[in-house]
Amino acid sequence: MMSLLRLCSAFLLVLWMACGAQAEEVIRDYHADITVFPDASIEVAETITVNAEGDRIQRGIFRDFPLYAQDARGFRQKVDFELISVERDGEPEANHTESVTGGIRIYAGSGDVFLQPGEYTYTITYRTGRQIRYFDDHDELYWNVTGNGWLFPIEQASASVSLPGDAVPTKTTFFTGPAGSQAQNAREVPGSDGLEFQTTQPLGPGEGLTIVLAFDKGLVAAPSSEDSTWWFIRDNLNTIIGFGGLAVIFLYYLRSWVAVGRDPPKGVVVPRWDPPEGISPALVNYIDNTGFSGAGWTALSAAALNLAVGGYVELDDLDSSITIRRTKKPVEGKLQAGEAALMAEIPSEGDALVIDKANGKKVETVGNRFRQAIEKEHRNKYYKGNAGYTSLGIGLSIAVIASLFIFGDLSEDIYALIFVPTFFSVFFGTFTIGLGRSLRKGRSLFSKIIAIVALALIGFVALSTMALMLISMWMDLESTHQIPVLIAFGGILLVNLLFFYLMGAPTPLGRKLMDGIEGLRIYLTLAEKDRMNMAGAPKMSPSHFEKLLPYAVALGVEKPWSETFETWLATAAAGAAASAYSPGWYHGSNPGGFGGRIGGFSSSMASTIASTIPTPPPSSSSSSSGFSGGSSGGGGGGGGGGGW
Numbered sequence: 001m002m003s004l005l006r007l008c009s010a011f012l013l014v015l016w017m018a019c020g021a022q023a024e025e026v027i028r029d030y031h032a033d034i035t036v037f038p039d040a041s042i043e044v045a046e047t048i049t050v051n052a053e054g055d056r057i058q059r060g061i062f063r064d065f066p067l068y069a070q071d072a073r074g075f076r077q078k079v080d081f082e083l084i085s086v087e088r089d090g091e092p093e094a095n096h097t098e099s100v101t102g103g104i105r106i107y108a109g110s111g112d113v114f115l116q117p118g119e120y121t122y123t124i125t126y127r128t129g130r131q132i133r134y135f136d137d138h139d140e141l142y143w144n145v146t147g148n149g150w151l152f153p154i155e156q157a158s159a160s161v162s163l164p165g166d167a168v169p170t171k172t173t174f175f176t177g178p179a180g181s182q183a184q185n186a187r188e189v190p191g192s193d194g195l196e197f198q199t200t201q202p203l204g205p206g207e208g209l210t211i212v213l214a215f216d217k218g219l220v221a222a223p224s225s226e227d228s229t230w231w232f233i234r235d236n237l238n239t240i241i242g243f244g245g246l247a248v249i250f251l252y253y254l255r256s257w258v259a260v261g262r263d264p265p266k267g268v269v270v271p272r273w274d275p276p277e278g279i280s281p282a283l284v285n286y287i288d289n290t291g292f293s294g295a296g297w298t299a300l301s302a303a304a305l306n307l308a309v310g311g312y313v314e315l316d317d318l319d320s321s322i323t324i325r326r327t328k329k330p331v332e333g334k335l336q337a338g339e340a341a342l343m344a345e346i347p348s349e350g351d352a353l354v355i356d357k358a359n360g361k362k363v364e365t366v367g368n369r370f371r372q373a374i375e376k377e378h379r380n381k382y383y384k385g386n387a388g389y390t391s392l393g394i395g396l397s398i399a400v401i402a403s404l405f406i407f408g409d410l411s412e413d414i415y416a417l418i419f420v421p422t423f424f425s426v427f428f429g430t431f432t433i434g435l436g437r438s439l440r441k442g443r444s445l446f447s448k449i450i451a452i453v454a455l456a457l458i459g460f461v462a463l464s465t466m467a468l469m470l471i472s473m474w475m476d477l478e479s480t481h482q483i484p485v486l487i488a489f490g491g492i493l494l495v496n497l498l499f500f501y502l503m504g505a506p507t508p509l510g511r512k513l514m515d516g517i518e519g520l521r522i523y524l525t526l527a528e529k530d531r532m533n534m535a536g537a538p539k540m541s542p543s544h545f546e547k548l549l550p551y552a553v554a555l556g557v558e559k560p561w562s563e564t565f566e567t568w569l570a571t572a573a574a575g576a577a578a579s580a581y582s583p584g585w586y587h588g589s590n591p592g593g594f595g596g597r598i599g600g601f602s603s604s605m606a607s608t609i610a611s612t613i614p615t616p617p618p619s620s621s622s623s624s625s626g627f628s629g630g631s632s633g634g635g636g637g638g639g640g641g642g643g644w
């Protein structure tokens with residue numbers, strides 16, 4: 001009795017397994033009829049019998065076909081493709097196509113028609129070109145019959161080939177399994193003269209059948225020289241446009257830089273204890289930085305200090321605000337542009353400009369008027385940005401990039417990956433410009449060393465991070481086969497960044513004034529013993545310190561200048577009167593000597609002003625990552641398919 005029960009249980013188990021296997025969605029048979037024509041084009045009719053259970057195959061199947069292949073030299077080439085027909089069970093079937101990464105996806109079926117469970121036979125017929133490989137002693141059809149991207153197992157796969165004039169191949173071979181496999185679980189059909197093949201065991205998902213047939217040269221037409229030239233241009237159009245455009249843009253910028261962007265030769269720089277040609281501290285900042293540094297707040301701070309030293313305003317340095325208050329002293333002569341604009345905000349005795357958070361809007365308006373007054377009077381007088389040349393270069397770059405997107409053959413993935421060269425270009429461009437500015441002659445050796453060390457550390461961290469990003473993304477980049485496009489795009493962006501910095505140049509007058517400003521900077525940063533050894537140099541005194549303090553602020557060297565004055569105050573030569581000196585134009589809340597108080601105030605004044613400016617409101621626009629719009633499923637690399 002027990003034996004009978006065991007026998008029944010075993011029978012039911014086998015029956016259940018058989019029913020389960022029967023209900024699986026699989027490709028029962030995959031057969032390709034391949035016809036090679038004398039013009040080297042190929043027509044393929046793929047007959048695919050599937051078992052649909054309403055799981056992944058609900059409306060029909062889809063077939064991905066790659067539009068790129070490798071030629072005999074291993075270079076990527078674009079192939080021709082034309083869909084001729086789609087049938088189901090011998091009748092025309094609704095179909096549509098869409099682009100996928102590296103290929104085209106063919107949908108068999110209709111979106112509003114669902115299939116009943118059962119077996120269906122689809123026939124997809126298409127014509128393709130540029131699939132023949134040409135060698136010195138033979139030509140070759142290297143054909144991936146099924147593709148290696150099918151989501152279903154294939155129980156049986158086969159192929160039959162028809163060569164022109166009923167020719168037979170001189171040599172054949174075949175491969176099965178996943179991409180890269182050299183397994184040969186297939187055979188030539190006996191008596192087929194090497195024109196028919198079939199697998200000898202089922203193929204799993206992601207496995208396929210590939211056949212190779214060699215035949216005599218001349219059997220199919222070889223491409224003419226005109227065809228080869230055209231195909232080369234078509235295959236490499238992205239690279240031609242990208243790198244050709246990059247070369248044109250670089251040569252344009254280089255020629256423009258040679259014509260207008262080179263700096264005039266520097267003159268002899270000697271230490272000096274007065275500003276060149278009587279220019280104001282704000283203008284010193286404007287000329288030295290070829291524009292304003294610190295958004296113009298450093299120049300405004302220097303102008304306010306200069307007006308205070310001249311007795312026109314008083315400065316109240318409180319814990320949370322700065323007040324610039326007009327005195328009764330009348331203006332003698334004509335003030336320079338920036339200082340005149342600042343005085344216009346406090347025209348009468350007792351008028352005050354309060355710099356704090358509550359008054360941020362007002363301070364922002366004053367700053368804009370201050371900068372505009374200086375730029376209006378001095379624009380292009382000391383420095384030319386050559387914006388016309390740069391604008392033309394940017395326009396040329398936009399035209400090249402637009403040509404890539406309009407005429408080039410870009411995959412959808414390129415739009416998601418375009419941020420990679422953009423990030424690298426911005427980083428390297430900013431890094432290089434920052435390094436160049438840090439190595440200017442005007443900076444001290446110590447500041448150069450600090451800048452180089454800081455940039456080296458930042459560069460190391462950034463390069464390490466970018467290397468990890470590249471390694472992790474390399475497969476994505478490699479699969480697009482469009483790395484040259486990304487490199488060209490990044491190169492164009494980098495060239496624009498670098499020449500935007502390089503194109504501007506001082507005028508001869510600006511170069512002369514910059515040499516004089518450099519001499520003043522040297523004097524302000526010299527050690528006291530070196531300053532004393534200078535012939536004709538004025539002796540240190542409170543008035544001499546105050547006179548040059550606004551210029552030290554404009555040049556960013558107020559700390560060494562204040563420290564020098566503090567050291568002088570501590571010496572016996574200063575005398576008791578000088579040590580107790582406190583100017584009437586400055587009222588500070590911080591304890592300590594005059595040099596320490598005014599030095600600290602001078603170095604922080606610009607940042608205090610900047611901190612009062614209201615923060616711009618965030619943009620209401622939004623964007624989403626390009627990665628969210630990418631395609632899934634098969635496509636490229638041998639093709640494949642699935643159900644939908």
